[in-house]
Amino acid sequence: MHCIGLYSNNGFDPCQESPKRHSLYCDKHLPSWLKRARNGKSRIVSREVFVDLLKDCDSLEQKLHLHQACELFYKLFKSIFSLRNPVPVDVQLQWALSEASKDYRVGEFLMKLVYSEKERLQSLWGFTGDKGTPSSSFVEEPVPLPLAINDSFDDDKTIKCKMCSVEFLDDQQLGTHWMENHKKEAQRLFEGYACAICLDSFTNKKVLESHVQERHHVQFVEQCMLLRCISCGSHFGNTEELWLDVLSAHPVEFRLSKIAQQHNLSAGEEPPPKLEFGNSVENNSENVDSFHKFTCKYCGLKFDLLPDLGRHHQAAHMGPSLASSRPPKKGVRYYAYKLKSGRLSHPRFKKGLGAVSYRIRNRATATMKKRLQASKLIDAEIISAEPHVMENSNLGRLAEPQCSALAKILFSRTHKTKPRPNNLDILSIARSSCCKVSLKASLEEKYGMLPECLYLKAAKLCSEHNVQVEWHQEKFVCINGCKPAKDSDFLPPLIPLPNGFEGHQSADSLEDVDEELELDECHYIIDSQHFKKGPTQKASVLCDDLSFGKESVPVACVVDEGLFDSLNMSGLSFNEQNAGPSMPWENFTYVTNSLLDQSLDLDVEDFWVLFDNTMKCLAASSLFHMDCISPSMQLGCTCSNSTCCPETCDHVYLFDNDYEDARDIYGKPMRGRFPYDDKGRIILEEGYLVYECNRMCSCNKACPNRVLQKGVRVTLEVFKTENKGWGIRAGEPILSGTFVCEYVGILGKQEANNRLTRYGRDGCNYMFNVDSHINDMSRLIEGQARYFIDASKYGNVSRFINHSCSPNLVNRQVLVDSMDCHRAHIGLYASQDISVGEELTLDYQYELLPGQGYPCQCGASTCRGRLY
Numbered sequence: 115m116h117c118i119g120l121y122s123n124n125g126f127d128p129c130q131e132s133p134k135r136h137s138l139y140c141d142k143h144l145p146s147w148l149k150r151a152r153n154g155k156s157r158i159v160s161r162e163v164f165v166d167l168l169k170d171c172d173s174l175e176q177k178l179h180l181h182q183a184c185e186l187f188y189k190l191f192k193s194i195f196s197l198r199n200p201v202p203v204d205v206q207l208q209w210a211l212s213e214a215s216k217d218y219r220v221g222e223f224l225m226k227l228v229y230s231e232k233e234r235l236q237s238l239w240g241f242t243g244d245k246g247t248p249s250s251s252f253v254e255e256p257v258p259l260p261l262a263i264n265d266s267f268d269d270d271k272t273i274k275c276k277m278c279s280v281e282f283l284d285d286q287q288l289g290t291h292w293m294e295n296h297k298k299e300a301q302r303l304f305e306g307y308a309c310a311i312c313l314d315s316f317t318n319k320k321v322l323e324s325h326v327q328e329r330h331h332v333q334f335v336e337q338c339m340l341l342r343c344i345s346c347g348s349h350f351g352n353t354e355e356l357w358l359d360v361l362s363a364h365p366v367e368f369r370l371s372k373i374a375q376q377h378n379l380s381a382g383e384e385p386p387p388k389l390e391f392g393n394s395v396e397n398n399s400e401n402v403d404s405f406h407k408f409t410c411k412y413c414g415l416k417f418d419l420l421p422d423l424g425r426h427h428q429a430a431h432m433g434p435s436l437a438s439s440r441p442p443k444k445g446v447r448y449y450a451y452k453l454k455s456g457r458l459s460h461p462r463f464k465k466g467l468g469a470v471s472y473r474i475r476n477r478a479t480a481t482m483k484k485r486l487q488a489s490k491l492i493d494a495e496i497i498s499a500e501p502h503v504m505e506n507s508n509l510g511r512l513a514e515p516q517c518s519a520l521a522k523i524l525f526s527r528t529h530k531t532k533p534r535p536n537n538l539d540i541l542s543i544a545r546s547s548c549c550k551v552s553l554k555a556s557l558e559e560k561y562g563m564l565p566e567c568l569y570l571k572a573a574k575l576c577s578e579h580n581v582q583v584e585w586h587q588e589k590f591v592c593i594n595g596c597k598p599a600k601d602s603d604f605l606p607p608l609i610p611l612p613n614g615f616e617g618h619q620s621a622d623s624l625e626d627v628d629e630e631l632e633l634d635e636c637h638y639i640i641d642s643q644h645f646k647k648g649p650t651q652k653a654s655v656l657c658d659d660l661s662f663g664k665e666s667v668p669v670a671c672v673v674d675e676g677l678f679d680s681l682n683m684s685g686l687s688f689n690e691q692n693a694g695p696s697m698p699w700e701n702f703t704y705v706t707n708s709l710l711d712q713s714l715d716l717d718v719e720d721f722w723v724l725f726d727n728t729m730k731c732l733a734a735s736s737l738f739h740m741d742c743i744s745p746s747m748q749l750g751c752t753c754s755n756s757t758c759c760p761e762t763c764d765h766v767y768l769f770d771n772d773y774e775d776a777r778d779i780y781g782k783p784m785r786g787r788f789p790y791d792d793k794g795r796i797i798l799e800e801g802y803l804v805y806e807c808n809r810m811c812s813c814n815k816a817c818p819n820r821v822l823q824k825g826v827r828v829t830l831e832v833f834k835t836e837n838k839g840w841g842i843r844a845g846e847p848i849l850s851g852t853f854v855c856e857y858v859g860i861l862g863k864q865e866a867n868n869r870l871t872r873y874g875r876d877g878c879n880y881m882f883n884v885d886s887h888i889n890d891m892s893r894l895i896e897g898q899a900r901y902f903i904d905a906s907k908y909g910n911v912s913r914f915i916n917h918s919c920s921p922n923l924v925n926r927q928v929l930v931d932s933m934d935c936h937r938a939h940i941g942l943y944a945s946q947d948i949s950v951g952e953e954l955t956l957d958y959q960y961e962l963l964p965g966q967g968y969p970c971q972c973g974a975s976t977c978r979g980r981l982y
């Protein structure tokens with residue numbers, strides 16, 4: 115016997131290995147539901163129960179049925195267990211029942227499984243509210259599943275011709291009978307046509323003829339005609355060849371279906387002399403001249419045979435890659451389709467992953483393209499900036515944009531002339547450095563002064579390669595006494611030009627500047643950052659801590675010199691005039707946790723009704739009983755240490771269970787890993803829920819799987835922007851993946867298609883549309899309410915984050931105190947390294963109709979222009 119691990123409902127290519135694991139599977143193909151347990155929890159079907167059931171199987175066939183039942187059981191358990199699954203449990207159960215009832219032998223095994231496993235499943239995962247006392251609704255004996263039509267003929271000794279009901283002992287005899295008696299009808303059943311030039315297929319000879327004439331301009335149509343087996347699509351030169359294929363490959367299709375047999379037997383009637391292809395005559399078929407015509411419900415075209423209608427439907431009304439028609443996005447059929455196709459467990463993510471792997475594959479090309487584009491841009495800038503420089507022949511008259519352009523040009527040129535350390539150079543120097551000071555000193559000794567962003571890159575590299583370097587901020591004193599390198603040859607970095615710089619310099623001083631630039635062009639590194647306004651600029655602190663002690667790091671509110679005036683009038687894009695000037699902290703109440711809107715209280719009610727029904731349903735199917743899940747739908751892990759490790763943490767298990775194919779941001783599988791790296795930075799790719807440990811877990815706050823819940827840990831500053839009102843900027847370098855803050859406000863829901871905008875007193879929109887940011891899962895249910903977080907009255911520092919079409923923050927939905935995805939927290943994480951003083955921005959992802967919204971001031975080269 116061979117391993118049957120590759121078996122699926124659609125058959126299998128047998129694995130050639132002999133079975134080892136539990137006598138049915140080789141090592142490689144042991145199914146997920148039998149895989150070795152961690153904490154005894156990961157096995158969906160326990161080994162003992164499986165082996166017991168296997169002992170009762172005498173034939174390979176029975177073993178396959180057991181295998182199928184286990185798969186079904188696994189799928190059902192897994193999808194019910196996934197609490198974020200929006201498909202109602204009763205629909206899932208219906209699906210499982212209908213699947214099981216297709217073959218009563220599979221159904222029987224399924225019920226045996228449910229019966230044997232129910233107690234284990236009940237107590238597993240700490241589901242038991244009152245351990246062990248089964249409710250009265252428990253079904254103690256396996257309930258036979260409703261028997262559907264058994265379409266299998268294996269038990270029958272005879273088979274009947276579908277045309278005349280004459281009985282035969284085997285398919286061969288039936289085939290010969292058809293050849294002799296029903297060849298004409300059989301032609302209608304199997305014969306199609308194909309164009310010998312392009313192999314396009316046709317149901318009708320006439321259509322083929324006109325195709326050949328019109329498309330290929332051929333008159334002798336007969337030469338271009340191939341016969342085509344409708345059943346399998348193979349092409350043949352003549353009828354004999356086609357019939358040989360039919361006899362050898364499709365004899366089953368001559369048989370009378372079981373339903374028809376039963377019907378005939380019970381009614382004692384002769385079978386009607388009409389063609390039936392499987393059970394396919396549905397409401398899109400009609401009787402014309404005693405022959406069935408199959409009508410396409412989309413375009414009204416009629417076909418003699420259903421497979422042709424199918425092919426037409428696929429070619430004319432579906433995308434080329436879709437193999438089968440999909441049911442409408444509603445109801446049991448749709449969910450069943452989702453479940454069967456495996457899309458339910460990770461619906462959007464396959465698509466997401468495709469995109470990710472595409473992105474990864476194309477990263478190199480993209481980088482190259484970017485570089486090319488950048489160099490083109492710079493060239494273009496040289497062309498546009500240089501004449502300007504000449505024209506004015508006076509640096510002092512250059513406006514800031516021209517200065518930036520010039521700086522960029524010089525920056526790129528000087529970069530080209532100076533050697534720069536590559537990743538290996540940085541790492542090898544970092545390995546012999548104890549702290550940032552010594553690393554900086556060594557690098558500068560070799561390469562001269564380097565821009566600050568290189569140290570961010572170095573920090574990232576070190577963390578990725580586990581190189582221990584002390585990264586510190588200002589006033590750090592290294593215990594080894596490391597001191598910054600001082601080289602008198604280096605000129606100090608440029609400082610921002612003073613206000614009123616435009617046109618105020620005397621001609622003499624400008625000449626000096628010009629000369630200096632010319633002379634030292636190759637030795638300076640002029641970064642366009644020097645022209646940006648940042649915290650290096652003089653700023654006045656309006657408030658030391660806008661959170662008034664609610665955050666563990668104070669959030670200062672500052673105004674840069676030169677923007678004071680804007681405080682007296684509206685610095686916002688619109689509408690502040692009426693409200694009058696106010697300080698940013700005066701317009702809302704600072705909270706660190708979202709509050710629930712009343713619309714959600716109702717939702718909780720709905721939830722309990724659903725929950726109640728679900729549990730009754732499960733109890734009736736003898737899986738669980740009513741008290742098995744905690745009201746908050748929270749699942750605690752049972753790691754024995756105070757800090758969890760991914761090998762044992764149930765949240766990792768839960769995640770893996772829900773997202774088998776999840777990847778990290780580098781494209782590596784997430785299986786068996788926390789969503790955060792050991793520095794607490796998010797590594798999980800976008801599009802997945804993050805499962806953090808919670809108060810039901812035995813671990814403590816130091817657990818690496820608790821990040822968002824610890825709140826803001828980086829220094830942030832609320833500052834006045836030039837044209838977007840208030841914004842947030844980094845008060846310290848923030849490395850990519852670092853948790854920045856949570857979007858906090860009032861969590862509510864709105865009815866679908868009903869756009870909700872709420873403006874705060876300052877005329878700003880503080881709505882975060884949860885639905886539009888993540889979780890396709892909820893979109894499986896059409897017309898479902900959308901969720902939002904409104905930070906206009908209650909919120910935290912996140913309410914000041916402005917929109918950018920090229921943002922440096924991303925959001926993730928994080929499950930902490932509830933496994934219900936509608937109670938997920940919105941975590942905002944750095945999507946790239948962010949330097950001190952850089953504004954933190956998020957893509958609001960509004961969907962706007964043409965003409966809607968307000969001008970976007972993000973300034974990104976990819977700016978989409980408008981913002982809601």
Ligand SMILES: C[S@@+](CC[C@H](N)C(=O)[O-])C[C@H]1O[C@@H](n2cnc3c(N)ncnc32)[C@H](O)[C@@H]1O
Nearest residue numbers: 838839840878879913914915916917970971972
């Ligand atoms: C969530 S608030 C951000 C904080 C806000 N700037 C403030 O002063 O409180 C969103 C509002 O900020 C302004 N805003 C954010 N990003 C913007 C952008 N890129 N362009 C123009 N205005 C923007 C808009 O008024 C928007 O309604």
